[in-house]
Amino acid sequence: MRKIVLVPCQFEPKSLMPSLRKRLEELLQIPVHIENMYCQPELFFDAQRSQYNALQILQSLPEIESQKTLICTAVDLYIPIFTFVFGLARLNGCRGIISSHRLSPRYYGLPNDAEILLKRLIKEAVHELGHLAGLKHCRQFDCVMANSATADEVDIKSEFFCPECHSRFLRHFNT
Secondary structure (H helix, E strand, O other): OOOOEEEOOOOOHHHHHHHHHHHHHHHOOEEEEEOOOOOOOOHHHHHHOOEHHHHHHHHHOOOOEEEEEEEEEEEOOOEEEEEEEEEEEEOOOEEEEEEOOOOOHHOOOOOHHHHHHHHHHHHHHHHHHHHHHHOOOOOOOOOOOOOHHHHHHHHOOOOOHHHHHHHHHHHHHHE
16 A cells, blocks of 8 residues: 655645644544645746746655655646646656645735635545556536536535545545
8 A cells, every 4th residue: 555645845834734644644544744845836936927837846855656746835836738737747647746835815815714715625635645556637516526627616515526426536546
């Protein structure tokens, strides 16, 4: 069985990492660890966009075949074809990234709410780990693998896989 490693990289608020780890372990029934890894998102800052290139950040980190690594950051992420992303992961890959930046209610001018932020982070973490397990976007609106272009869409979906996506996820991690 593989393991999942969460890597905080300029992540805020740090106090959410243990809760994120615990909930992912409960949901996925896979060991989840928090480990430090050398990560420098500032090397991939695009001054014109005032954002960080998620793909370049991922490519700068080592691939460890025996684990799924999920970088957790607070920097504003983008990829060239989108104005922003909440996270990014290659299908069947080993590395993914999520950002709290646009998942935070504060980004939208609302009061800070750690509970809402944690729920959104959990959903995006499960979503990106699903991609790492080979899952594509799901058409069921409440499946965690449904595509989310806004924070409201993240709120609508569940933190759970639909039965079909769950079965595929389990097959990947049990091989």
